[in-house]
Amino acid sequence: MPTLNLAGAGRLLVLVAVFLAGIWSQSSGVIDDFIFYLPDVHYLVVQHLWLTVMSGCLAIVVAIPLGILLSRPSMARVAESMMQVLNVGTTIPTLAVLALSMSFLGIGTVPAVFGLFVATLLPITRNTYTGLKGVNPALMEAAAGIGMSPTQRLLRVELPNALYVIFAGIRTALAINIGTVPLAFLIGAGGLGELIFTGIDLYDPVMMLSGAIPTALLAVVVDMLIAITAFLLVPRGVNPSRA
Amino acid sequence: MIRLDNLTKVFDTPKGAVTAADHISMEVPSGEICILLGPSGCGKTTTLKMINRIVRPTSGKVFINGEDTSSLDTQDLRRNIGYVIQQIGLFPNMTIEENITVVPKLLGWDKAKYRERAREMMRMIAMEPDAFLKRYPSELSGGQQQRIGVARALAADPPVMLMDEPFGAIDPINRAVIQDEFLKMQQELNKTIMFVSHDIDEAIKMGDRIAIFREGKLVQYSEPDDLLAAPKNDFVESFLGEDRALKRLNLVKVRDLASEEIGLVRPDDTLDAALERIEAYGYVNSIVMVNDKRQPVGIINAAVARTTQGHCRDHYQSVPVVVTLDDDLRKVASLMFANDMTWVPCVDDDGRIIGQITQRAITHHLGSRYRAHSKGEGGAKAAEASPSPAIKE
Numbered sequence: 308m309p310t311l312n313l314a315g316a317g318r319l320l321v322l323v324a325v326f327l328a329g330i331w332s333q334s335s336g337v338i339d340d341f342i343f344y345l346p347d348v349h350y351l352v353v354q355h356l357w358l359t360v361m362s363g364c365l366a367i368v369v370a371i372p373l374g375i376l377l378s379r380p381s382m383a384r385v386a387e388s389m390m391q392v393l394n395v396g397t398t399i400p401t402l403a404v405l406a407l408s409m410s411f412l413g414i415g416t417v418p419a420v421f422g423l424f425v426a427t428l429l430p431i432t433r434n435t436y437t438g439l440k441g442v443n444p445a446l447m448e449a450a451a452g453i454g455m456s457p458t459q460r461l462l463r464v465e466l467p468n469a470l471y472v473i474f475a476g477i478r479t480a481l482a483i484n485i486g487t488v489p490l491a492f493l494i495g496a497g498g499l500g501e502l503i504f505t506g507i508d509l510y511d512p513v514m515m516l517s518g519a520i521p522t523a524l525l526a527v528v529v530d531m532l533i534a535i536t537a538f539l540l541v542p543r544g545v546n547p548s549r550a
Numbered sequence: 551m552i553r554l555d556n557l558t559k560v561f562d563t564p565k566g567a568v569t570a571a572d573h574i575s576m577e578v579p580s581g582e583i584c585i586l587l588g589p590s591g592c593g594k595t596t597t598l599k600m601i602n603r604i605v606r607p608t609s610g611k612v613f614i615n616g617e618d619t620s621s622l623d624t625q626d627l628r629r630n631i632g633y634v635i636q637q638i639g640l641f642p643n644m645t646i647e648e649n650i651t652v653v654p655k656l657l658g659w660d661k662a663k664y665r666e667r668a669r670e671m672m673r674m675i676a677m678e679p680d681a682f683l684k685r686y687p688s689e690l691s692g693g694q695q696q697r698i699g700v701a702r703a704l705a706a707d708p709p710v711m712l713m714d715e716p717f718g719a720i721d722p723i724n725r726a727v728i729q730d731e732f733l734k735m736q737q738e739l740n741k742t743i744m745f746v747s748h749d750i751d752e753a754i755k756m757g758d759r760i761a762i763f764r765e766g767k768l769v770q771y772s773e774p775d776d777l778l779a780a781p782k783n784d785f786v787e788s789f790l791g792e793d794r795a796l797k798r799l800n801l802v803k804v805r806d807l808a809s810e811e812i813g814l815v816r817p818d819d820t821l822d823a824a825l826e827r828i829e830a831y832g833y834v835n836s837i838v839m840v841n842d843k844r845q846p847v848g849i850i851n852a853a854v855a856r857t858t859q860g861h862c863r864d865h866y867q868s869v870p871v872v873v874t875l876d877d878d879l880r881k882v883a884s885l886m887f888a889n890d891m892t893w894v895p896c897v898d899d900d901g902r903i904i905g906q907i908t909q910r911a912i913t914h915h916l917g918s919r920y921r922a923h924s925k926g927e928g929g930a931k932a933a934e935a936s937p938s939p940a941i942k943e
């Protein structure tokens with residue numbers, strides 16, 4: 308009972324705080340300032356999302372087959388060293404990746420998408436590879452012993468059993484991606500970074516927040532979407548969140 | 551028929567070469583169960599896996615129905631061999647139904663047929679189809695999973711089965727039930743089965759033949775009774791255990807040793823007559839009293855008969871123990887010990903007495919095989935004269 312009362316009191320405090328913040332923002336004209344930026348936000352969110360979707364889809368389409376390829380027994384020799392390279396790659400800050408990409412491809416959308424693609428690629432490839440390698444060898448033996456072809460083994464046994472780990476990789480990768488997109492502004496690709504960085508430069512907190520808050524919301528929404536997809540797609544028997 | 555010809559597997563390990571199977575040659579006739587038996591690490595699993603080419607033989611050949619399997623397509627070969635792996639290996643991403651029907655699906659059965667097949671398999675392994683088919687493997691106990699593993703291997707009705715300790719995780723009571731079900735099924739389906747076990751009792755119960763392995767070598771390959779009667783060397787002897795004579799009792803049914811001769815009394819016989827008959831038949835303690843239909847109704851105690859006058863109908867005690875013709879001698883021996891009897895009456899399906907089985911007949915049976923062996927002409931001749939092992943009925 309006491310904890311319940313505490314929770315209730317907490318909720319009341321939050322309500323009061325929100326109410327006071329509302330009154331303050333109304334009186335100080337902050338809301339009007341935000342509304343001023345709304346058309347910009349709208350345009351930039353689309354641009355921002357487009358960068359994410361382009362680079363994200365490209366990364367998924369490349370990374371999963373790459374992970375699958377590396378996990379094949381015939382690749383065993385090169386796979387481990389490839390994974391070492393990828394692991395080192397993951398430690399490079401994304402800003403550096405974008406800068407490198409710019410030095411090769413110039414400025415604009417193309418180098419931004421490419422840089423984001425590289426940053427997103429690594430975690431997905433790594434998780435696809437480790438997920439597939441981690442499938443219980445007894446399952447693989449049973450699948451082979453039953454007479455499944457290598458492709459059938461991959462599609463019916465390996466991938467479904469590795470799917471949860473692969474999705475975890477996609478989730479991490481897209482979180483990195485969305486977090487990096489604001490930096491794309493720095494190499495001339497637009498996105499919500501425009502408001503954030505300009506806001507910082509002009510010392511205009513409202514402008515900065517109009518960029519930062521949608522960025523944060525986007526990250527949360529995309530993460531939730533992936534979580535829901537994983538929940539629905541990963542078979543119940545191998546889905547810890549549905550156990 | 552499965553024939554192994556000098557099958558050898560050498561594993562290259564960092565610590566040097568390990569010979570897991572060393573020139574194994576043996577033949578399993580069609581429709582028989584061959585048990586591969588031996589201590590851990592002796593190469594049973596390796597030998598089994600070379601048959602469906604999960605393990606590539608270093609040298610030697612495998613023939614199935616006379617055909618060299620190395621000339622067959624590996625996938626085709628495997629789809630026609632049911633395989634139960636030691637680690638169970640159910641697919642956790644599939645429901646029980648999907649697990650069981652995976653091979654029929656690969657073989658292109660239509661949906662109605664394979665779904666019905668799944669239900670049929672569930673009934674065979676004594677699990678309720680409606681309760682389990684939609685579950686996932688992680689929602690089953692180890693023993694239940696193991697049974698599903700067997701069902702999965704059997705689902706497409708393959709003529710050849712390879713089973714690696716298929717009942718290892720099942721408790722003794724359920725294991726006996728599953729073993730019996732399996733043998734019953736085998737009677738109808740006549741599959742050729744290689745079955746790995748390290749349980750000697752299971753081997754004796756299930757096997758038409760038993761292959762004893764030691765450190766990659768096939769030490770002895772015989773029918774169970776021959777194996778127990780005539781172990782080839784000290785290793786086999788110690789592996790079979792000190793009580794191997796008792797184990798042989800499992801293999802013989804009452805039917806094989808019962809004699810029709812039995813002394814009985816009827817309710818209107820006098821106790822004097824009963825006593826006479828007890829002595830005439832050499833029963834030390836008692837004699838069975840039957841009704842008009844020859845069904846046993848009680849026993850007359852020798853001590854009572856000696857000290858009392860009167861008719862049997864007034865002085866009988868408790869219903870006697872009886873055995874049926876299909877009971878094995880192990881049960882008989884245990885009843886004899888428990889009830890301090892040297893003989894047990896046998897009854898038919900209607901409970902009518904049709905004969906008896908005596909302790910002497912049992913000892914004689916065990917002894918005759920040992921004598922045949924020690925005379926030096928080996929087990930082969932004696933095997934012909936001996937009753938066939940119980941499971942071949």
Ligand SMILES: Nc1ncnc2c1ncn2[C@@H]1O[C@H](COP(=O)(O)OP(=O)(O)OP(=O)(O)O)[C@@H](O)[C@H]1O
Pocket residue numbers: 561562563568569570588589590591592593594595596597636748
């Ligand atoms: N893939 C492998 N690589 C190297 N050595 C192996 C391999 N598989 C088996 N061995 C070795 O071969 C020998 C026989 O192994 P196997 O699995 O056939 O034994 P087993 O008779 O089935 O034993 P258990 O009753 O414990 O299952 C063992 O010494 C084992 O260590």
Ligand SMILES: [Mg+2]
Pocket residue numbers: 594595596636714746
């Ligand atoms: Mg084994």
